[in-house]
Amino acid sequence: MPLFDDDFLQRLDxxxxxxxxxxxxxxxxxxxxxxxxxxxxxxxxxxxxxGDDFRYLDWNLYARHGELLLKRFxxxxxxxxxLLLDCSCSMAVDGGVKFDLARQLTAALAYIALSDLDRIAxxxxxxxxxxxxxxxxxxxxxxxxxxxxxxxQATGAGTSLPRLVSEFVxxxxxxxxxxxxxxxxxxxxxxxxxxxxxxxxxxxxxxxIHSPQEAAPGLLGDVELVDSESGEQRRMTVTxxxxxxxxxxxxxxxxxxxxxxxxxxVGCSITDTSVAYDDLVLQMLRSGGASLS
Amino acid sequence: MSFLNPTAFxxxxxxxxxxxxxxxxxxxRRVTVxxxxxxxxxxxxxxxxALWLRLRHVMSLLVQLLLLLLLVFSLAGPEFHDTAxxxxxxxxxxxxxxxxxxxxxxxxGRRFNExxxxxxxxxxxxxxxxEMAIVTGARPAEVLCGLTPHAGTLRETLEKISCSDAxxxxxxxxxxxxxxxxxxxxxxxxxxxxxxxxxxWAEGVLVDLVGEPLDNxxxxxxxxxxxxxxxxxxxxxxxxxxxxxxxxxxxxxIQLDGEILDVLEVIVQPGSRWSDVLEFRSSKxxxxxxxVDLADGLRADNFASAILPARPPVSVTLVTAGQWFxxxxxxxxxxxxxxxxxxxxxxxxSEILVLDGDVPQDLPTGPVIVVQPQGPTSxxxxxxxxxTPLVGRQQEDELTRNVRLDNVLMPQAAxxxxxxxxxxxIESAGGTPLLLRFPRPEGPVVVLNIGLNDSxxxxxxxxxxxxxxxxxxxxDDASELWSSVPVGQAVQIRRRFSERLPEVLLLKxxxxxxxxxxxxxxxxxxxxxxxxxxxxxxxxxxPDSQSRTPIAAIQMxxxxxxxxxxxxxxxxxxxxxxxxxxxxxWWYLVLTVLILFGLEWCGFHRxxxx
Numbered sequence: 001m002p003l004f005d006d007d008f009l010q011r012l013d014x015x016x017x018x019x020x021x022x023x024x025x026x027x028x029x030x031x032x033x034x035x036x037x038x039x040x041x042x043x044x045x046x047x048x049x050x051g052d053d054f055r056y057l058d059w060n061l062y063a064r065h066g067e068l069l070l071k072r073f074x075x076x077x078x079x080x081x082x083l084l085l086d087c088s089c090s091m092a093v094d095g096g097v098k099f100d101l102a103r104q105l106t107a108a109l110a111y112i113a114l115s116d117l118d119r120i121a122x123x124x125x126x127x128x129x130x131x132x133x134x135x136x137x138x139x140x141x142x143x144x145x146x147x148x149x150x151x152x153q154a155t156g157a158g159t160s161l162p163r164l165v166s167e168f169v170x171x172x173x174x175x176x177x178x179x180x181x182x183x184x185x186x187x188x189x190x191x192x193x194x195x196x197x198x199x200x201x202x203x204x205x206x207x208x209i210h211s212p213q214e215a216a217p218g219l220l221g222d223v224e225l226v227d228s229e230s231g232e233q234r235r236m237t238v239t240x241x242x243x244x245x246x247x248x249x250x251x252x253x254x255x256x257x258x259x260x261x262x263x264x265x266v267g268c269s270i271t272d273t274s275v276a277y278d279d280l281v282l283q284m285l286r287s288g289g290a291s292l293s
Numbered sequence: 294m295s296f297l298n299p300t301a302f303x304x305x306x307x308x309x310x311x312x313x314x315x316x317x318x319x320x321x322r323r324v325t326v327x328x329x330x331x332x333x334x335x336x337x338x339x340x341x342x343a344l345w346l347r348l349r350h351v352m353s354l355l356v357q358l359l360l361l362l363l364l365v366f367s368l369a370g371p372e373f374h375d376t377a378x379x380x381x382x383x384x385x386x387x388x389x390x391x392x393x394x395x396x397x398x399x400x401x402g403r404r405f406n407e408x409x410x411x412x413x414x415x416x417x418x419x420x421x422x423x424e425m426a427i428v429t430g431a432r433p434a435e436v437l438c439g440l441t442p443h444a445g446t447l448r449e450t451l452e453k454i455s456c457s458d459a460x461x462x463x464x465x466x467x468x469x470x471x472x473x474x475x476x477x478x479x480x481x482x483x484x485x486x487x488x489x490x491x492x493x494w495a496e497g498v499l500v501d502l503v504g505e506p507l508d509n510x511x512x513x514x515x516x517x518x519x520x521x522x523x524x525x526x527x528x529x530x531x532x533x534x535x536x537x538x539x540x541x542x543x544x545x546x547i548q549l550d551g552e553i554l555d556v557l558e559v560i561v562q563p564g565s566r567w568s569d570v571l572e573f574r575s576s577k578x579x580x581x582x583x584x585v586d587l588a589d590g591l592r593a594d595n596f597a598s599a600i601l602p603a604r605p606p607v608s609v610t611l612v613t614a615g616q617w618f619x620x621x622x623x624x625x626x627x628x629x630x631x632x633x634x635x636x637x638x639x640x641x642x643s644e645i646l647v648l649d650g651d652v653p654q655d656l657p658t659g660p661v662i663v664v665q666p667q668g669p670t671s672x673x674x675x676x677x678x679x680x681t682p683l684v685g686r687q688q689e690d691e692l693t694r695n696v697r698l699d700n701v702l703m704p705q706a707a708x709x710x711x712x713x714x715x716x717x718x719i720e721s722a723g724g725t726p727l728l729l730r731f732p733r734p735e736g737p738v739v740v741l742n743i744g745l746n747d748s749x750x751x752x753x754x755x756x757x758x759x760x761x762x763x764x765x766x767x768x769d770d771a772s773e774l775w776s777s778v779p780v781g782q783a784v785q786i787r788r789r790f791s792e793r794l795p796e797v798l799l800l801k802x803x804x805x806x807x808x809x810x811x812x813x814x815x816x817x818x819x820x821x822x823x824x825x826x827x828x829x830x831x832x833x834x835x836p837d838s839q840s841r842t843p844i845a846a847i848q849m850x851x852x853x854x855x856x857x858x859x860x861x862x863x864x865x866x867x868x869x870x871x872x873x874x875x876x877x878x879w880w881y882l883v884l885t886v887l888i889l890f891g892l893e894w895c896g897f898h899r900x901x902x903x
Contacts, residue, residue: 091327217326226323226324226326253331
């Protein structure tokens with residue numbers, strides 16, 4: 001079954017419409033910037049100084065008061081949305097369901113952003129940036145983006161978020177919204193990387209994706225566990241007691257992530273692969289609209 | 294030790310696949326996970342394992358092989374040498390008498406149920422070479438199942454056995470069991486409550502006692518009869534025997550066809566007997582039921598029934614020239630519908646004909662009473678008179694019951710010479726018959742050869758009694774005792790029935806619907822019942838009518854069964870059991886297998902030990 005079919009595109013349209021209606025004024029695109037410039041919305045006056053463009057002189061005011069004042073306008077800027085897609089091997093376990101959902105989410109978020117005249121870029125990473133879909137705008141680019149995503153494979157080496165962030169901040173032309181789609185199974189952790197994104201004036205949003213088997217493993221008995229990224233092997237006799245301990249540890253991991261994002265005012269979505277991507281997008285927009293806007 | 298089925302050891306080959314599957318299972322499953330960091334955390338929290346836990350896989354294999362070994366061993370049918378050499382022969386004598394219906398102390402079950410459970414355990418203990426027979430010990434003792442090694446047949450027989458109301462006859466049952474296994478080395482298992490039987494048994498009889506000693510009292514006698522003085526009055530004799538160690542009290546109630554006649558407070562002292570005679574008046578018959586609500590061990594003997602025949606009126610025709618005494622005595626009899634005439638009817642239309650003085654040469658058919666005959670008939674001749682006769686001999690008979698004519702003054706009596714066989718019931722010292730009976734085929738003839746006009750007999754109380762006896766006898770309705778019939782005895786009932794009975798009657802127990810039908814034989818005079826095993830009122834349903842005729846009341850009237858205090862001692866039976874607890878060896882092997890299987894499954898597959 002193809003990852004992006006006609007039905008997927010129709011659902012993207014629907015998502016785009018729903019996001020505009022439901023989150024008008026809160027979304028990524030068409031937002032005022034703090035910069036004054038050549039927009040069409042009046043913002044303020046200032047004294048004319050030599051060299052200013054005569055076209056912006058307020059002649060009506062000059063006729064009434066004899067004072068040369070220059071009209072200033074609010075400059076409109078489009079938002080830069082960076083989608084950081086985890087392509088490490090850990091995304092390919094359990095049949096690659098995590099990677100599929102991550103790609104669908106990437107496409108959906110990109111489409112919404114492109115529909116709102118924002119610019120998007122996609123960075124596929126593992127232990128660094130592996131592939132890049134360059135900054136682009138326009139809805140028509142969604143097809144190219146889907147082709148790009150289709151060609152991606154979760155075959156990267158171990159996840160290294162610090163290296164990703166280092167390369168990403170160098171490549172990103174200007175700050176924007178950075179959506180990190182990953183299982184966050186990174187030995188070096190995610191905290192310093194997200195902090196660095198914030199330091200670099202990006203707005204991070206974390207989407208943690210895991211499979212139901214990772215949350216509640218059905219393993220019992222003697223098994224040899226193989227780490228998909230590092231290849232590390234571990235022989236264990238898994239008991240029900242240990243399964244319960246595992247579930248507790250995993251839940252603790254998610255709780256820490258949630259608390260970290262809350263403390264840092266970072267948008268956070270945690271999901272397993274049983275949730276449909278469109279439901280997840282709507283859920284993200286509802287819960288993270290403020291941070292996304 | 295030997296084995297009944299040595300070929301079962303071929304199943305040991307299953308050890309090969311078990312080992313193969315074990316080795317396959319030992320190959321660790323390889324699972325790729327997203328990250329092992331969470332499993333590392335778990336491993337760090339888990340304490341290091343003991344050595345024996347590391348060897349648990351090997352232990353699991355050993356346990357599985359042990360399971361297989363035990364299973365194969367049990368399939369092979371191991372036998373110890375003493376039982377393997379010869380198959381055991383058991384005869385179970387099961388006491389099914391009434392006392393086995395007693396509740397087991399502290400439980401809701403009966404002694405009989407406990408006895409059945411013990412027989413079942415003995416059946417469980419049989420192996421392929423053993424044989425068992427079942428004999429019931431209630432009267433009459435029966436061999437219900439001959440020697441058979443088939444446990445199914447034995448169980449099927451056991452399911453059909455029910456507890457009866459009859460007294461036990463364990464002696465006969467044990468004798469029967471001994472004959473059954475004559476010349477064989479056999480064990481006789483007597484399973485009884487030990488009540489109402491002998492204290493000691495012969496060697497070889499293993500006594501297995503069930504139940505605990507209980508206090509009990511029960512109705513042992515219930516008899517009804519019509520009064521001799523008054524034809525409508527009837528009396529009840531009831532006796533309650535206590536076999537209790539404490540005083541028992543309760544209400545005694547007597548009913549006639551469900552109608553309560555009297556209620557008495559009864560207190561029965563330990564080991565004593567309470568009895569009373571109650572008197573009632575009614576021409577109606579029916580089922581007399583006595584019950585007493587005592588808090589004792591056996592309920593079955595707190596009820597008893599007897600049948601009171603109805604007293605229908607008797608039509609009597611008196612042919613007299615005006616004998617006032619005779620007329621008044623007959624008119625005073627409540628059962629007599631009297632017709633007085635002065636001509637001898639050519640055909641006797643009434644039930645009894647009474648002739649006073651004049652008699653025809655040929656007496657009419659049917660019962661006839663002749664008072665002071667004045668002439669000869671075809672039955673007797675008169676050859677003069679005897680002056681002032683004195684009573685020389687009086688024979689005990691239903692006619693002379695409660696009658697003494699010794700002091701009666703008689704001026705004279707006609708010398709009757711019987712021409713046909715006759716029973717001379719009262720005879721003068723001179724040999725003149727004063728009261729005699731001709732048992733004719735067409736009806737008895739009773740002759741009272743005493744003059745009523747010149748003797749003082751009409752002034753004596755003996756006169757109405759004698760006439761009442763005579764009428765009752767002529768009407769075939771003597772005032773005999775009607776007692777309830779004890780269970781387990783063949784009885785012959787002589788009674789008049791208003792219905793015409795067939796030769797063979799199927800009687801149904803109206804009190805106990807579960808009791809089997811009883812086949813009774815009627816020979817126009819008496820009804821013969823075979824021994825029945827259940828007490829109650831047995832009725833006959835006429836096929837062409839809706840009427841139900843009570844035929845007999847069978848009662849659990851037994852002193853021996855009323856005692857729930859055992860007199861027999863138990864004899865150890867361990868020596869005959871196939872194994873400890875009465876189970877065969879294979880049963881314990883399978884039980885061990887199940888326990889080991891549970892331990893292995895919980896310990897290794899559920900990883901409790903890990």
